[in-house]
Amino acid sequence: MNEELKEIAIRLQIGNYQRHIFLCVGPSCCSAQIGAGAWKKLKDELKARNLSLSDAPGACYRTKVQCLRICTGGPILVVYPEGYWYSGMTEDRIDRFIDEQILKGKPIEEWIFARNPIG
Numbered sequence: 001m002n003e004e005l006k007e008i009a010i011r012l013q014i015g016n017y018q019r020h021i022f023l024c025v026g027p028s029c030c031s032a033q034i035g036a037g038a039w040k041k042l043k044d045e046l047k048a049r050n051l052s053l054s055d056a057p058g059a060c061y062r063t064k065v066q067c068l069r070i071c072t073g074g075p076i077l078v079v080y081p082e083g084y085w086y087s088g089m090t091e092d093r094i095d096r097f098i099d100e101q102i103l104k105g106k107p108i109e110e111w112i113f114a115r116n117p118i119g
């Protein structure tokens with residue numbers, strides 16, 4: 001086994017996460033500027049709440065992507081294992097998303113346009 005990979009995984013706390021969030025930052029589903037704002041807010045809030053690089057309850061791994069093949073109504077976000085697909089995830093929606101979806105496990109129905117639970 002590659003020791004460097006093991007060390008990176010340990011540093012990133014892979015194995016401790018309860019959810020994985022993918023956020024598309026455009027440029028087709030939203031402008032690059034709106035996508036960048038949403039990504040910064042998601043990253044900053046997860047860090048501020050000790051939900052990133054953490055083994056705290058509700059800790060999430062986050063991944064910025066440039067297309068989830070929806071290409072309209074973005075920023076598009078998908079969270080696993082629930083497999084809830086969210087639209088319009090602009091910066092101003094991130095606090096509520098973390099409060100309800102991530103910390104309470106309560107989906108925000110009016111923002112969800114598709115479901116694909118895993119497991």
Ligand code: FES
Nearest residue numbers: 024029068070071
């Ligand atoms: S560019 Fe965001 S889903 Fe395609």
